Amino acid sequence: MSTHDCDTCVFHAELERMGVSTDRFDRVVALAGNPNTGKSTLFNSLTGLKQHTGNWPGKTVSRAEGGFEFNKVRYKIVDLPGTYSLLSASHDEQVARDFLLFGRPDVTIVVTDATSLERNLNLVLQVLEITDRVVVAVNLMDEARRKGITVDLRSLARDLGVPAVGIVARTGEGVRDLLAQVDALSSGEAVTAPLRIRGTGEFQRAVDELVPLIEAAAPGVPNARWIAIRLLDGDAEVETALASGRLAQLTAEQQQAAQGFSRKIALDGAQ
């Protein structure tokens, strides 16, 4: 099948480099989350037997990807390694971080455990630093109820600035709502305003100084702030991406895609 009938074709070269086959789907959804949050359960219930497993290219990190259809849109879903954080240098975290940054999924679902939100939100906040198209799936709502924990999803969504949906991945409860949010976000119907953490004064000053430099070095880069934070932290991968021009190239492609995307929506709307 040709890849010309999709919204995000220009990223496909990058996706293919990361070992994601780009046939037969319209949009890419990444699934992130802590270990033991039922991420795989959600993945299995979405894809059923339409999945295959393997390794990330060049890494001994397992990867699962599959497909599902919702509202006549075909989604490719990539299950990222379960991680507690995106800041460390373990292979799992590198893979997850690289995919979110360079693979540019249309939407990222972060699966969280309703019974230990605090720990899970640490990862959510880190994902929000990288991408703003995020839906938070609060899984294990049944277990939380059993343990006497009530989660106020509206408060959560308001604080995070992205949609939060309560689900029970094992029974499928709430999964349709989750997909509706994914649909709205990936089609551009819904817009998010993700929370970004402000650090200490000296840190903020350092970031503020770097952001314009990064924007000059890689014009139009959408999350210069995050790049600045990573550079301050000395992330070798991000340094390499910036030095080799991969970051600038990606950004240019992304702008083209955004234009092509809005044109396509305009055409679709006219029909």
Add this chain to the structure above:
Amino acid sequence: MRPLLLILAALAVVVALAWRHWTHRVVRERHRIEDALKHLFDQEYRGRHASLTSLKGTLHLPDGPVLALVARMQALDLVRARGQEFDLTPEGERLALQVVRAHRLLERYFADEARLPLSQVHAAAERHEHSLSAEAANRLAADLGHPTVDPHGDPIPSREGDVPPAVGVPATSWTPETTGRIVHLEDEPPISFAQIVAEGLRVGQTVRVIERTPTRVVLTDGENEYRFAPAVAANVFLAPAPAHTAAAGVVRLPDLPDHVLAEITGLDDRCQGFSRRRMMDLGFTDGARIEPILRTFAGDPRAYRIRGTVVAVRRDQAEHVIVRPLDTATRGLA
């Protein structure tokens, strides 16, 4: 025809051997120069001067080769002689900083990531420091999260070659009965360093000097007492302790009784590298509530409730977590 072939073959062997010998000599000379530069740098950093004698001791070489080496380094404009002593030239200092940076980053790597015993870290770094390019050192620094000190407490030069000034006072001149943090353990001479490490002192540990006489110096961390001859104690450098470890009412996590809720006040500096990052990622940060809830047959590891999850940690890592108990009423299971 055949003799010619034989001669050619023999010639090839001779050339190959000579080439190997020559490259080997060049490499060995480079290593020696780098070791000498490192020594000169260390001496200058601690406000001393290197001499022929100290060089001989460090390089384990007799007079002749050391003299030749120094002559070679002078020819390369790396050192200047001033009477009996030597100083680094700017170029010498630049090279020295590169080697020192490589050495200390490698020590950090061997201590934190490869988890070699502290007593073997120095030797392992010695073996690899000459083959680590500046580029590779930068990558290593990034992978390690840009550490600023090595496991002995020495600062790691930045890639621009900046080194903060030496800090710390030898334990022999530290005010008795005041608490200090160990910031540096001098690894030369190796014999005193081995003794210090064998006694169990580590960089980052908080100690007090409880006795200082001309024959011995006694340090304590509250539990154990460490006795040293003054010559050895002079190799332990102390600086004022940061607030969280000196504060009253705090204990280390392994000392917190089961089912007692506490608040984390900090991770101490001895916990570095991957271990520190992983602990922080799991939520072991200041202000987190923590409660030991399970212990195994051997008493180690214990499992703690923290941020709504249960995490098991070994004792030697829990040792680095400083907590303040919140209530003394034990909350039993039933």
Add this chain to the structure above:
Amino acid sequence: MTTGSTSATTPEAVIRRAASLRDTLSRGFRDEAVRSLYAEASRIADRATVRDGARLDIDQRIDALVTSPILGLPIMALLLAIVFWLTVAGANVPSAMLAEGLFWIEGLGVRMFEAIGLPWWITGFVWNGVYRGLAWVVSVMLPPMAIFFPMFTILEDLGYLPRVAFNLDFLFRRAGAHGKQALSMAMGFGCNAAGVIATRVIDSPRERLVAILTNNFVPCNGRYPTLIMLATIFVGAAFPPAFASFAAAGAVMAVVLIGVGVTLVVSWALSRTILKGEASAFTLELPPYRRPGILRIIYTSLIDRTLFVLWRAMLTAAPAGAVIWILANVHVGGASIAQHTADALGPLGHAIGLDGAVLLAYIIAIPANEIVVPTLMMIYLGTGMMTDVTSFEDLRRVLVDENGWTMLTAVNLMLFSLLHNPCATTILTIYKETLSARWATIGALMPLGLAFIVTFLVATIWRLVA
């Protein structure tokens, strides 16, 4: 990196600027970042969750029991014993039924080929060689796996396995290894190749290598048939029939415990020699207990594990069946090649308390351990095909009365089966996971050497004492 460029907007300049800004930040910038993330996470979580504190924490009660200093280890041993007993006891009948059915098909096939008038060697090669190899593997492996893997998946899904790692960590710590090695070992009970892959949960490369190189010392599913057969014939038979299956399961359990002991000792030795280092960071989350999803268990255990392992075994069993048939049917100087080779290996086999036939069986079974027993039977009976001796009484007669097996043979065969080199798939997996031919070679030869040394010592001491 070009250092000559002066423009402030080149990527190199930005990276340099970032590095110098980093030096202006107070130390522990990373700490500060994580602290503010968690502070924010904690604030948001507090606002969004309401806890009804009155509820009982059931998880904590279960944990207090299964990780209890006194009962934790016995409970674990009991669970393991139950799993083995159910596997041993439950697999017998379906195995026999499967074997009967599959061998009936073989008879049918042979008659059909004969009816068409094909030469004997085609019939023999296809049906008595290739097909019989497959039939053996299916009937011997499928039932125990179909029982073992779902039970294992249930324990996994419940969240019990991290508790096992927690309980056993004190042993691994002393061996200089990682507590999560217990998880990869548990997986190794199913299949060592899967166990090697499961070591990915260990972050430290050194400890991961220790776990990879020692995974072989937990007996995988393919080695149970040998262990179960020996346990039944030599241990179970010594007890009244009512207790036979318990005694047999107990013997298997004992072998497994020896395997765990060997794992720890070898890990300890590795940590002090070629993989020198101290135990690294060990942080293990103990997730809440969860009701296993039935569909997931069926999917994971049957499709992902059982069928996967079975398929792999069949792929290796078919060619091995062909090789066995050829070895047993090509005669040189009055005896088959198999017989000649077994005779040649005889002295070596005797030295380690076994015989030449056993060693030959293990050589042929390098691709898949499952076919050790049928190959052995073939060599002993000289039937020219892999043989199924249907009852344990028959087996006992063949081994003890006709081929002079003793308790020493049984013990050493169990030890050899436990310790010897991993199968070809596992060796290949070690290579793929470490990307190093060196580690793959060590992973293959170290256990083999150990197997020879241990069995030789046992045989020598046994003969001196007895």
